[in-house]
Amino acid sequence: MVLPSLLALSGVHYCNKYPADPAVKEMAWSHLAQALRALKYAVTRLVAGTDDDMALPLLVTTLMLSVVETCRGDTEGNYKHHSRAARPLLASVLASGLYDRQDSTIDFVMELYTYVTCITDLTVEASPLGAIYPETESNFGPMISSRSPGMLLGCAYELFHAVPLISDLCVRQRNARLGKTQVDPGECHGFEKAYSALHLKISTWEPPSDAISDFANAGRVYQEALLAFLEMSATDAPDSEVIKDRTDVAMVLLSNIPQHAPIGVTLYWPLSLFASITDNTQYRQTIRKRFQQTYDDLGIGNILTIIDFLDRLWDNQTDTTLRNTSPVQSTSLQSLTRKQGTDISFL
Numbered sequence: 001m002v003l004p005s006l007l008a009l010s011g012v013h014y015c016n017k018y019p020a021d022p023a024v025k026e027m028a029w030s031h032l033a034q035a036l037r038a039l040k041y042a043v044t045r046l047v048a049g050t051d052d053d054m055a056l057p058l059l060v061t062t063l064m065l066s067v068v069e070t071c072r073g074d075t076e077g078n079y080k081h082h083s084r085a086a087r088p089l090l091a092s093v094l095a096s097g098l099y100d101r102q103d104s105t106i107d108f109v110m111e112l113y114t115y116v117t118c119i120t121d122l123t124v125e126a127s128p129l130g131a132i133y134p135e136t137e138s139n140f141g142p143m144i145s146s147r148s149p150g151m152l153l154g155c156a157y158e159l160f161h162a163v164p165l166i167s168d169l170c171v172r173q174r175n176a177r178l179g180k181t182q183v184d185p186g187e188c189h190g191f192e193k194a195y196s197a198l199h200l201k202i203s204t205w206e207p208p209s210d211a212i213s214d215f216a217n218a219g220r221v222y223q224e225a226l227l228a229f230l231e232m233s234a235t236d237a238p239d240s241e242v243i244k245d246r247t248d249v250a251m252v253l254l255s256n257i258p259q260h261a262p263i264g265v266t267l268y269w270p271l272s273l274f275a276s277i278t279d280n281t282q283y284r285q286t287i288r289k290r291f292q293q294t295y296d297d298l299g300i301g302n303i304l305t306i307i308d309f310l311d312r313l314w315d316n317q318t319d320t321t322l323r324n325t326s327p328v329q330s331t332s333l334q335s336l337t338r339k340q341g342t343d344i345s346f347l
Contacts, residue, residue: 001038002057005064008032012072016299032068035061046092055092056109062086063112070345073301077334077343083120086113108150115152118163119269119347122229124334154263155211156219159226162202166226169194170233195234202226214261217253224250225270228277247274251283259293268306269346272333275310284314305344312340 011028018024042058045051066082090113153160173191176184205223207216224246232238250270257264268291275287288307295303313336337344 001035001042001061002064004031004035004038005061005068008035009064009068009071012068012301013299016071016073016301035065039065052092052096055089055096056106059086059089059093059113060109062089063109063116066116066345067347070302070347071300073305073344075305075342075344079345079347080120080124080343083116086117111150111152114157114160115266116347118160121163121167122269122333123346124332151262152266154215154218154266155207156205156215156222159202159205159219159222162198162226165194165198166230166233169198173234191234195230199227199230202230214257214263217257218261218263218267220253221250221257221267221270224253225273229273232277243277247278247280247283250274251286254286254290259290260297264290265294265298265300268303269333272306272310272346276313276333276336279317284310302345302347305342306346309337309340309342309344 008028008031011024011031015021015025015028039058039061042051042054042061046054046058062082062085066079066086069079069082150157169191176187176191202223205219207219211219228243228246231242251274254267254271257267271287271290275284278284288310291303291307294300295307333346334343
C-alpha cells in the first residue's frame with residue numbers, strides 16, 4: 001500500500017504539470033484506489049491484532065494520502081482527515097518498538113508526521129493532533145529528531161514542540177468562553193500562566209549556531225508567525241502594532257531566503273498567515289509572487305488554491321475593516337477559507 005500511495009502522488013503531480021494526458025490521470029487514480037483498498041484491509045488486520053507490523057506502513061500510507069490531497073489541490077478539507085487518522089497509528093508505531101531513532105528512514109517518517117499534524121493543528125479550529133497527550137510536552141519529543149536539520153522542520157524542531165500546546169491552549173480558552181458571560185478567575189489565571197510560558201518558550205528560541213542561513217531564517221519566520229498566532233488567538237485584545245512589527249520582521253527574513261531554497265517550500269502556513277493579516281500591498285505581492293514562482297517550478301496543487309484564497313480574501317478586505325477590527329478576521333486560516341466555500345491545505 002505504500003508503493004501505490006507513492007505512485008498516486010507521482011501521478012497527481014504529473015497531472016498538475018501535464019493536465020492534457022488522460023492516461024496519466026487514469027493511472028494516478030487507479031494507484032490511489034489500490035492504496036485505499038490495501039489501507040482498508042491493513043487497518044482491519046491491525047485492529048484485530050493479527051498483524052502488528054502493519055502500523056508503520058499504515059502510518060506512512062496515511063501521511064502520503066494527506067500529501068496526495070495537498071498535491072492535488074484539495075478544496076474540501078480531505079487532507080486533514082488523513083492527518084487525524086495518522087495520530088492513533090503513530091501511537092501504535094511507538095508502542096510496537098519499531099521506532100529506531102538511528103534509522104534515518106523512520107526518522108523522516110516522524111518528521112513528516114510532525115510537519116503534517118502541526119500545520120493541520122495551526123490551520124483548523126480543533127483539538128490538537130500533534131501530541132499523543134497534548135498536556136504533556138515530553139510526549140511530543142520522541143517524534144522529532146534534533147540530530148540534523150530536516151527538510152521539513154529545518155532547525156526549528158523545538159518550535160514545533162510548542163504547536164500542540166498552543167493549539168490546546170487556544171481550544172481550551174475558546175471552549176471556556178462558549179456559553180459563559182464571565183470566565184472563572186482561577187481558570188483565567190491558568191490560561192495566562194500557560195500563555196506566558198508558551199510565549200517565553202517561543203520568543204527565546206534561537207537557531208543552532210551552526211545552522212545554515214536558509215534554515216535559520218526559515219526558523220525565524222516560523223518563530224514570528226507562531227508568536228503572532230499565539231498573541232492573536234490567546235488574548236482578547238492583541239496589539240496591532242506588535243503584530244505589524246512581527247510581519248515586518250518576517251518579510252525581512254523572507255527576503256534573505258532564496259526563491260529556490262529547499263526549506264522555502266515549508267513556509268506556506270506562516271506566509272499565508274502574514275498575508276492574511278497585512279494590508280501592506282508590497283508584502284502581499286511579494287508573497288503572492290513567491291507562491292506563483294514555486295507553483296511554476298513544482299506544480300503542487302495547493303499552492304494555486306492558496307493563491308486563489310489570498311486573492312479573494314484581499315478583494316474582500318478594505319482599509320476600513322482592517323482598521324476597525326483586529327488586525328485579522330480570524331487566526332484560523334480554515335475559518336477564512338470556509339467563508340469562501342473551500343477548505344484547503346497549507347502543508
